[in-house]
Amino acid sequence: MKNKSLISINDYSKEDIIRTLDLAEGFEKNPNQKLLEGKVIATLFFEPSTRTRLSFESAINRLGGKVIGFASKDSSSVQKGESLKDTIKTVSNYSDLIVMRHPLEGSARYASEVADVPVINAGDGANQHPTQTMLDLYSIRKTQNSLENLNLFVVGDLKYGRTVHSLLMAMAYFQTSYHFVSPPELRIPEEYKMFLQKKKLDYHEHTDFSDIISDADIIYMTRIQRERFSDPMEYEKTKNSYVLENTMLEGTKDNLRILHPLPRVNEINEDVDNSNKAYYFPQALNGVFTRMAIMSSILGLQ
Amino acid sequence: MADSTKTKLQVSAIKNGTVIDHVPARHLFKVISILGLEHITTQITFGTNLESKKLGYKAIIKLSEVFFKDKDINKIALIAPHAKLNIIKNFKVTEKRDVQVPDQITGIAKCGNPNCITNNDKVNTVFYVQPKDKEKVALKCHYCEKITDPEDMEVF
């Protein structure tokens, strides 16, 4: 993986994924390894995302590296009409690795083609966010002790949710059984069903969520956004049907864990937070370890 | 078979060159732009809305003194998979060729996703041609990873 950009989760094989998760485990046990000493990492956020940026910067700081970059488009020369290519070419001169978030789909792939240093995609529009997927996989493996043969329930906006699409594809390496729970207008797109059929993996679609979770190992909750609905009344009707409440967890498996990419709105009731099955806050912390692993392996330091 | 007699007549009408037959009539103008025919200065004749058993309506293009390389002509296979080429030398058909769908196409079609980098910055499009079903293919954008249907694709 040395010098290889990480743009899409599909860039990683099963072996790449497992190797990265093993490395991340090492960083969790011993987070203070100064592997990035003397390295400069550029974090270019053409669209603000405080959570993702802080997670990367925390990972870089723990590894002893230095950060340059910008947190939003307003503070960069992009505003003056500079092309993405020119920005990336310039930043390549000053850094060993570029971490980039951009509102346009495909921007990260393009940046990796013009940059002289590797690029990590920290989200390109609705397309990919592979480091989020790696932290999701890390959280699943850590809580289940394995990634193989799990019952994965994914709930909410399955049509536009990029974290869902990437997770679905990555989990296809591990004989997963999928359950997709969503309102009819936000169903999982056809192309992903075709992908699972080709891999001969089991999947089920549901519109109701209340009594089907008794054999779930992982419930991955996502936000349902108002702007995704053409009819606001439809949104009002559906928004509360996909809320997880503590009482629903009665009779579920002991090993069940609830994940969420955060931030949440109301889709997980706060009464779930104290359950030992809630895992969304530690999940975010795992992002630091997986990002440490990804950056140090791309720079050839691990 | 009035249609085929007529076709033969038209074919024999050029001395040297290429006849492209069995182009779906609705895609004639896309085929013209993909092949860049507007830049050709030799004689070209078009026929369109000709009845065809296979295609409903077809178009035919006769190009005098023009011969295509496989890699260029195969670009039209996305929208005219049944196109047939007749290579004419000295008023005779010397060779018949089919078109083959390429694995990858570069710089011809626009990505259908308005939020794609290729529609917002000076980036050449690259698509991977993937089977959709037995008859049809889909174009997967190398950049945004979204699918464009060749039927709807816009040509530059």
Ligand SMILES: [Zn+2]
């Ligand atoms: Zn695209």
